[in-house]
Amino acid sequence: MDASERRRFDALVLPHLDAAHNLARWLCGGASDADDVVQEAFLRAFRLFASFRGERPRPWLLAIVRNTWFTMYQQRRSAAETGYDDNAADAELPAWHGMPADPEQVLLREEDVRLVHAALERLPVAFREVIVLRELEDLHYRDIARIVDIPAGTVMSRLARGRRMLAAEIVLLREGQGAGAWVGDVRERGGRP
Numbered sequence: 001m002d003a004s005e006r007r008r009f010d011a012l013v014l015p016h017l018d019a020a021h022n023l024a025r026w027l028c029g030g031a032s033d034a035d036d037v038v039q040e041a042f043l044r045a046f047r048l049f050a051s052f053r054g055e056r057p058r059p060w061l062l063a064i065v066r067n068t069w070f071t072m073y074q075q076r077r078s079a080a081e082t083g084y085d086d087n088a089a090d091a092e093l094p095a096w097h098g099m100p101a102d103p104e105q106v107l108l109r110e111e112d113v114r115l116v117h118a119a120l121e122r123l124p125v126a127f128r129e130v131i132v133l134r135e136l137e138d139l140h141y142r143d144i145a146r147i148v149d150i151p152a153g154t155v156m157s158r159l160a161r162g163r164r165m166l167a168a169e170i171v172l173l174r175e176g177q178g179a180g181a182w183v184g185d186v187r188e189r190g191g192r193p
Contacts, residue, residue: 001049009049012057013042019058019137020065026132027069027125041068059143066129066147119169127162130155 001009020041024034041064052060120128133144134155145152 001046005049009046012052012054013045013049013061016058016061017042020061022136023062023065023129023132024069026120026136027066027073027129029121033072037065037069037072040072041065044068056143059139059146062133062137062139062143063147063149115170115173116166119166119173122169123162123165127158127165130158131162131166134159 017038021034021038024037024041025031028034028037041061045061045064048064120131123131129148130144133139133147134141139147141152141155144155148155150158
């Protein structure tokens, strides 16, 4: 890659580093594994940059991040069954805008963030990834479909079902009951709806 292509890569791809890391963290369940996924994904993106047609670098990069995670996950899974990182609960959600100045409100908001984070981590990856891409990364359905390699209609149905599952998990966590049985049923099917 010549210097002009390197500058083009830096200008188009590097601004999306935070989005790549955010997606990887939610897929991996922890910051350490996410760093590995993002590093490998950026190497792949760098090598594949000649094939990039110049349209919409963010979905292009996030598709590489997702595929890199999936490859690494499959390799680890075939070697031994792995669970999610126990330290994932310590990871922080992106900051909410308009944080209240009242300390009580701040504590309530932080508790809500922890609750949503815990509920989101309990969802099967197939639902979690579309929710993260739509709600946290604010991507359009067609971009999510391209990243996850599923039809846009499937994105919409996974979002709807994932949101219902997330709401149910939040209710269960608030009541102190933990993961719901029907989420476990979906998880046993490999996260497929």
